[in-house]
């Protein structure tokens with residue numbers, strides 16, 4: 001009788017592949033199978049980072065990095081102590097994939113192609129004999145005295161000694177039912193995150209296309225974010241807005257997506273300094289309109305819009 005243990009990984013995404021290839025590498029006695037409900041694996045990796053795959057972030061402090069996670073700060077801190085940014089860089093480098101960082105800290109493969117990351121993970125899977133079963137949608141999971149029994153929607157069955165659930169997220173709570181039933185875990189109801197802000201009928205939408213760095217705050221909360229903001233024909237977008245939507249995701253859902261934001265259009269200036277600058281302008285260039293003043297680092301259309309606001 002074989003003593004080979006079988007690890008089944010549910011989900012052929014980034015997390016499932018990373019778990020599978022590392023487990024297979026670290027324990028040559030382990031049989032590893034990935035089951036994937038779709039007909040292709042690593043589909044999200046393909047589109048991530050605009051097709052370039054933002055692999056990690058150029059941040060080497062665990063507390064600083066953990067602060068960027070809206071609700072999982074303590075959890076990721078513990079995980080990062082086991083595997084952090086230098087480990088990610090080294091993991092890919094030792095498999096021939098060099099990564100580079102950009103001014104905003106995002107790190108991409110030097111090829112600027114997510115396919116490089118996909119190829120690397122697929123090669124690792126091949127190298128360590130990880131089996132991949134496609135179109136295997138786990139419909140039922142049963143805990144047994146020794147391990148797990150998996151039943152696919154098409155009737156296929158699998159037996160596992162060890163199980164890794166890496167099935168990504170689902171938008172609706174009931175989509176986790178099969179997992180809750182088998183494991184008894186509780187699931188926090190998912191809410192949308194990383195969305196833009198609609199300002200129907202707001203005059204600022206006339207400035208669509210204008211982009212500038214801001215600090216943006218959800219009124220009545222402690223949530224704020226800093227970074228580029230893009231004015232669109234429907235409202236506000238850009239990294240600062242997306243980040244704020246992630247940090248305030250639960251609050252915004254509870255508020256029925258009716259909320260106020262406060263935008264600081266000059267996040268690197270302070271009020272006293274600006275007031276002094278305007279007084280100086282009045283004294284030195286009394287005949288020149290304030291709209292033509294030098295030193296205001298705002299896009300001109302936005303500056304004129306703000307001056308015209310009542």
Ligand SMILES: Cc1cc2nc3c(=O)[nH]c(=O)nc-3n(C[C@H](O)[C@H](O)[C@H](O)COP(=O)(O)OP(=O)(O)OC[C@H]3O[C@@H](n4cnc5c(N)ncnc54)[C@H](O)[C@@H]3O)c2cc1C
Nearest residue numbers: 011012013014015016036037044048049054137138167168
């Ligand atoms: C447009 C876009 C851009 C992104 N850009 C970036 C980026 O640049 N950098 C970054 O870090 N992140 C980015 N992300 C997020 C990133 O892609 C995800 O966080 C990551 O792919 C999640 O990986 P995962 O393995 O946890 O889940 P997934 O990639 O969702 O994989 C889960 C897999 O499980 C399968 N599955 C689900 N249920 C079952 C079941 N019952 N049986 C069998 N299989 C099942 C699914 O089909 C899926 O293939 C982006 C996401 C999107 C959509």
